[in-house]
Amino acid sequence: MNLRELKILYKIEGKRAESPVLIVVFSTLQSIFLAVILFKPTIANNVYGNTAYISLQADLVYVAIFFGITFSLLYIQELKNDYSRGIFHTFLTYPISPGAYAFSKLAALFVRVFISNISVVILFVLLTRMYFIWGIWWSIGLILGIAIIMMMSFGVSYILSPLMNLSPLPEMLIVAFFLGITFFSYTIPQHYLSLVAPFFTVAKLACGVKISAQERLMTLLSPFLYSVFMSLSYFYHNVRKRRCVE
Amino acid sequence: MNSEVIIEIRNLRKRYGSTVALDNVSLKIGKGITGLVGPNGAGKTTLINIITGLIDADGGEVKIGIEGDFRRRIGVIRDRIAFPPELEVRYFLERIAELYRVSSNRVRDVIKLVGLEEVTDKRIGALSRGYKKRVGIAQAVLHEPVMVIADEPFAQLDPIIKVEIRDIIAKLSREHGVNFFISSHEIEDLERIADRVVLINRGRVVRIIKRGGRVSVVVESDNNDELVTYLIQKNLRARMDRLRVRVEIDNLKNLLRILGEYEGNIYSVNMSSIEGVMKDEFEGA
Numbered sequence: 001m002n003l004r005e006l007k008i009l010y011k012i013e014g015k016r017a018e019s020p021v022l023i024v025v026f027s028t029l030q031s032i033f034l035a036v037i038l039f040k041p042t043i044a045n046n047v048y049g050n051t052a053y054i055s056l057q058a059d060l061v062y063v064a065i066f067f068g069i070t071f072s073l074l075y076i077q078e079l080k081n082d083y084s085r086g087i088f089h090t091f092l093t094y095p096i097s098p099g100a101y102a103f104s105k106l107a108a109l110f111v112r113v114f115i116s117n118i119s120v121v122i123l124f125v126l127l128t129r130m131y132f133i134w135g136i137w138w139s140i141g142l143i144l145g146i147a148i149i150m151m152m153s154f155g156v157s158y159i160l161s162p163l164m165n166l167s168p169l170p171e172m173l174i175v176a177f178f179l180g181i182t183f184f185s186y187t188i189p190q191h192y193l194s195l196v197a198p199f200f201t202v203a204k205l206a207c208g209v210k211i212s213a214q215e216r217l218m219t220l221l222s223p224f225l226y227s228v229f230m231s232l233s234y235f236y237h238n239v240r241k242r243r244c245v246e
Numbered sequence: 247m248n249s250e251v252i253i254e255i256r257n258l259r260k261r262y263g264s265t266v267a268l269d270n271v272s273l274k275i276g277k278g279i280t281g282l283v284g285p286n287g288a289g290k291t292t293l294i295n296i297i298t299g300l301i302d303a304d305g306g307e308v309k310i311g312i313e314g315d316f317r318r319r320i321g322v323i324r325d326r327i328a329f330p331p332e333l334e335v336r337y338f339l340e341r342i343a344e345l346y347r348v349s350s351n352r353v354r355d356v357i358k359l360v361g362l363e364e365v366t367d368k369r370i371g372a373l374s375r376g377y378k379k380r381v382g383i384a385q386a387v388l389h390e391p392v393m394v395i396a397d398e399p400f401a402q403l404d405p406i407i408k409v410e411i412r413d414i415i416a417k418l419s420r421e422h423g424v425n426f427f428i429s430s431h432e433i434e435d436l437e438r439i440a441d442r443v444v445l446i447n448r449g450r451v452v453r454i455i456k457r458g459g460r461v462s463v464v465v466e467s468d469n470n471d472e473l474v475t476y477l478i479q480k481n482l483r484a485r486m487d488r489l490r491v492r493v494e495i496d497n498l499k500n501l502l503r504i505l506g507e508y509e510g511n512i513y514s515v516n517m518s519s520i521e522g523v524m525k526d527e528f529e530g531a
Contacts, residue, residue: 008344016332086328093298093322094345 005096009104017108022074023116029070030120030146033063060206061185064149064199065178071153072160072174075109080164099237102161110154114147121146138205145202148222152198155226162236194218195225250276252393252425253297258306260292260449267292268303269449275393275427278441279419282429289449290429291325294397297427298322310393318346321386323396327378329385331371335362338370339384346389353388359422360384360414376407383414393425394418400432408432412439461517463501465491468511480504 036059079102082088091101125131125139134142156177160170181188181197194201194211195218202219204211211219253275260268268289284290295301297308299317310316329338336357343353357366360380365373370381379399386394399415400408416439418424430436436443445453467473470491477484482504483494495501498517505512 005345008341012330012333012338012341015337016330018332086324086326087330089300089326090322090324090328092300093317093324094342095317096345 002097002100005100006104006107009091009096009101010107013105013108014111017112022109022112026070026113027116027120029067030117031124033060033067033146034121034124036060036063058203060203061182061200064203065182068149068153068156068199069175069178071113071150072157072178073171074113075106075154075157076160076164076170076174078109079105079161080167080170083164097238099234102158102237103234106154106158106161110150114150117150118143118147141205142202145198145205145219148198148219149202151223152226155223155230159226159229159233162233191215191218195222198222252276252310253427254309255293255297256307256309258293258296258308259304260289260296260301261304266449268296271306271446271449271451273444273451275425276442277423277425279415279426279428279439281436281440281443282427282446283431283433283436283443284446287448288446290446291397292449293446294395294427294429298395318389319392321389321391321394323379323382323386323394323399325398325401327375327382329370329378329381332369334367334369335373335381336366338381339388342385343388348389352390356384356388359387359418361410374407375403376410379403379407379411380414383411383418387418387424391424393427396426396428396430398430399428400430400435408435415439461495461498463493463495463498464514464516465493465505466513467491467508468513472510473508476508477504 079088082105088098088101092098121143125134125143131139156174157170160173163170163173181193185193185197185200188196190200191212191214194215198219201211201215204215251274253273255271255273255275258268258271260266271289271293282290282293292301296303297310298320310319333341336353339353339357340350343350357363360383362377362380362384365377370378373381382399383394386396396415399411403411412435415426415428419426419439428436428440440457442454442456444451445455464487465473470486470489473491474484474486477491477493482501485492493501502515505515
């Protein structure tokens, strides 16, 4: 991977992703996620008692899935727009690798959304004084968990990016992946689930459910698993045949 | 490879299913401006896309200039104006210059050269089509490539802008030594600036016409049939072509002298070196 090339492309894509719409949309989604954590236990406790925590965990998983699908679709949509408008092909005429272009776009969107979302989470933890209730490790765990969800979501869309010209196939695969995991979540061993879908661990964490050391480890390994698959996509993008041109 | 030859294409083949897009195309593209013309589906865009590395050929090879990454040796003006619309002109060109490791002084020079000074701080998306074409030319010549490959650079432009773009290309070629390989449907524009024109049809190179070679002249008079007979008597290749007289000549002065001696009225004389040849090649095919 050529870092110089990535840096220049990142400057281009970073400037393109400056629209405040992105921040508003994802900060709102993040706020909904956090509001569920904050208000659901209070209301549910008053009405249903302790069993409501189980319901909360399921709610959080659904919000996280919605969050993940939105993240993934955003990237694939942006990349597809560039492809259909011919911008992708224009960049292919420059001395860069196609994988670097796709990756720099991913990085620019990720950083943009990541900064706004993590800022919202940190403000939430501090302003609602949850930090005092949850303690430092729990708070860091939640922030880290949300960061992992974002990485995983963008990872899924990057992995599917070589299929962008077969739209709506990648979009359908994204939705099928997230919903499929949720559907089979009870049949898959929990530590494997944490590896493939770390939002389950984050939902448990947010509900105060104890997570095993295996689940914690697998959740932390999740970004590496996705990085491996992302590398495969990166190489696939770069395998463009130009045998005939010297 | 001969030093005058910049791009050498050997036995290039490309198929899309059962359709043959390029059928053993061999071609040497030299210095100056080389045009590529042909009817729709002739294989022009396929040839351009293979040279620029956007698609791969089924067989054959393309050699461009000296050693190294071929994309550093060519500049590309694509038929679609597709640059990030959110970026300002200067910002975009500076980043592309960075990719090519070109200094910012060069960016300034190129902006001046193609007449983008007034819009350097405007977003590309807010530019008129003519200015976007200029951005296309600017990004293609930034790194001083050995050859600029242009696909339909005059397409969808109003006549005034078309002349401006044509003049910029001619100026870059004559005054700054930039070589162009231009695919276009606009024969008249190509004819005015090209040193040679490659005719392609059904995936094959059918002819290469050089500037100063055979010229096709279309003449209109009050009695075209009589004029054809008169010109044939004067040993010229003349024929009726859609109610007009078409004459193939090597020497324009000679034709003008003969027309001057003609007793009937002459209403118009239009010259085209490519059009007549194209008609022969493509309509007769």
